[in-house]
Amino acid sequence: MKRAPLVPAQVEFSADGPPFAPAFGDVYHARDGALAQARHVFLGGNGLPARWQGRERFVVLETGFGLGNNFLATWDAWRQDPARCERLVFVSVEKHPLRPDDLARAHAASPLPELAAELLRRWPPLTPGLHTLDFEAGRVQLLLGLGDGRELLRELVLDADAVYLDGFSPKLNPELWDDWLLKSLSRHAVPGTTLATWSINRPMRRALAALGFEVALAPGFAEKPEMTTARFAPRHRPQRPVGREPLAPGARRAVIVGAGLAGAACALALSRAGVACTVVDALPGPAQASSGNPAGLFHGTVNPDDGPHARFNRAAALATQQVLAELGLPHQHGLLRLETRLQPAQMPAVPGYVQALCADDAAARAGAPLGHPAWLYAGGGALDPAAYTRALLAASGARLRLGTAVASLQATPGGWQLHGADGELIEAAPLLVLAGGHAQLPLLGALADDLVVQRGQLTHLAEAPWQPGVPVAGDGYAIADGRGGAWCGATAQDGDADPALREADQLENLARYARLAGLGTPPQAPLAGRVGWRLVAADRLPLIGGLAAGDAPAEQLRLQPRRPGLVVCTGFGSRGITWAALAGRLVAALALGSPRPLEAELLDAVDPLRFALRRQRRPAR
Structure with a gap:
């Protein structure tokens, strides 16, 4: 609506x-x-x-x-x-x-x-x-x-x-x-x-x-x-509505699988709700997978219909803005999002959120002849995702169990158990949150079929001809690194498992950087950057909520019984920084039954069972 x-x-x-x-x-x-x-x-x-x-x-x-x-x-x-x-x-x-x-x-x-x-x-x-x-x-x-x-x-x-x-x-x-x-x-x-x-x-x-x-x-x-x-x-x-019942009412302990942005934000929100959290991850440190990029953007979105994507991203961006202020985490303030079809008079400014800039004003902010008008997100910006993850975990007081791979899950009368490859018990708690990235797909069962693993490569220019005054996004993005260089990117290839930096991808990123900066020729630079993998849903929204209990699917998400004590929080794509804070709040509310921080329509928009419901409603051919 x-x-x-x-x-x-x-x-x-x-x-x-x-x-x-x-x-x-x-x-x-x-x-x-x-x-x-x-x-x-x-x-x-x-x-x-x-x-x-x-x-x-x-x-x-x-x-x-x-x-x-x-x-x-x-x-x-x-x-x-x-x-x-x-x-x-x-x-x-x-x-x-x-x-x-x-x-x-x-x-x-x-x-x-x-x-x-x-x-x-x-x-x-x-x-x-x-x-x-x-x-x-x-x-x-x-x-x-x-x-x-x-x-x-x-x-x-x-x-x-x-x-x-x-x-x-x-x-x-x-x-x-x-x-x-x-x-x-x-x-x-x-x-x-x-x-x-x-x-x-x-x-x-x-x-x-x-x-x-x-x-x-x-x-x-x-x-x-x-x-x-x-x-x-x-x-x-x-x-x-049985689909709106709390998933773990009265839980005082939770185990979260995933020590990236999603898991860290869930730990903070649950800890503030009085739940003691243990965060488990197979890697030796937090934020070493998708959340390990050296820089990333966060901002809302605007569209004429103000549909679910715009409303969810707006709520998420404002939640991130609040949490960053509470944590006092250093970051780059403000973000320009170029829009080739935007007329600045189309939308009045919303102080503290977004305003439309003409091409000249946008260029002055960025320090380059961008050539297009832009949305200026005053509360958006860029930061180090790993630093954000560590700050969230520190504020949560969660116990960390790193270097611990989870091979299987088992439901019990008292909650859930996590087991390793040799069957040993790793952790048990009344509430289990699956908040990992692509490495966690085997734990998601049939839900994994609704997600795509996408390879992304970003590029680092140690000596950048243009260091944007504020982060700029559009056809690609550019972020000043504060040391005379810049990060730019990023590529997207579905189902590509190659971990090596590729020259072709670097050239693609540098071409985007040149177009953003208004440069006639892309700069040349040694091969440098990072490769990571995103977990993406077809509709470009996350999966946050409970999984179906029983074999009979309901006709409406709010009527679907859910497996007690289990919440999924995944599919963040390239928007982990923007989505994490709101996702954590939503996980805590879904688990404990507190007022949900999103309207019912948006709860449905991010429900993990939405794709199964759409397939059920699709006419047989």
Whole structure:
């Protein structure tokens, strides 16, 4: 589903009253104080903090993020509670998010200055879709859905423990209160889910009751004598999609096969979710296979339809941008992606994500007459994949077992066992993540048929006539090495197992480099570079998710039972740096059942079983 471009909120500030939204003719919160209202209506109305005490994870779902005061009040209550849940996940949707300057102004005199400053520091670029913001070393997570709540709520995959039904007045903003939206909300409720709102709108209360909520009135806040509370207690338990059930609920230990980018990112995300990880790899060190290239690019993509590829790559690139900032890993900032058919006026800039540059401006950034307009990805860039992998592993605290080849897997009542070639037990854990590259294909069974091993060769110019001011991609790519040289590439040959550097491939890479730089003749250089192998799916998206349980395939991915305790994270092609951070978060959510960091449509787009489903639906010839 294409996401419409975001329209940021228009906010009017005054010295003697709450911020005002002229588009809705309403204020953002009661005059008696946003935090006081949040604590009385939303926390008190949902029985918090008492209801989260002793829990491993507690999920709040909110309609209308607004200024973020409900989130800040909830985060503050969690911080102050010595019996708090281990992890708080706050999910909120917002159609008109604030620009960073307006958000800063709204919290200039915040009673919670430390928390407000953290929210401002992590505020994402205003792009449609889900944004995962980590606080408290991942123990507090804000999953912020930017876009039309009516669309996003139907695409969220989560079970909510508490619902904050917020938004402007039902008379002024009826779309956030009608039967359609409330039905979408109810799909995320489980027996015992509570709901609270300052409104006592009668149609809303009738709709909640019809959806299985027990609805009551409670003392209101400030000038409102009453408010609404509710508890989900349906007569019949709603059927849950079996394909969306957690793959390893309650797991506290995991073994990850693969010490490259994918495995390292999975280790970080799982460790932040409270899972102790062991990473196993056949090679003597991390990032020595596909993730061992000396330099690589990361960036999003743009297309007119804003289809699954663009949306997944955008979410992944922004996740990478966040993780790199958290790790403090040095890298080259900014990336130019040349587009021969691009007209700069076709897309307005999205600060912090992408902007269109004319050919002259792109050339000035690159330091060469590129000859084409380009997308400038401000948060993209280039880095050393091996350094990134090591930083992820170090931050995860994972135990490493290197130089250990896994020959077979065995499912057990308690999880999975890994065995070596002579049958010895290597590791066992309730959760197994297969996050390796082409060398891991024998462990994937029939899934390996949906992947292609692709050879790639990149070239190093020790003395480069052009060292791009920022990494440049288009027909090939070029990255300055910081020592007067450059990396350029890369070739792609399916099913080619030759490990030797080839002169023909070097000439191809140098020809691309010359075209990018606007050079009349490709430079000459001694044969130098690296050969690696990518694992690529036919649709150029990764494979992330569970494998089928049983022999009978389901007609929909969400209805397909999965093998318990097993998650696959592979097929990264040439986008390992861009995809790893988001993939790790997704693996953790799929395994443990926390709110998924992607919409349902994108979960299907990267599901490992998607190719089998397409073959099943294909008419017999």
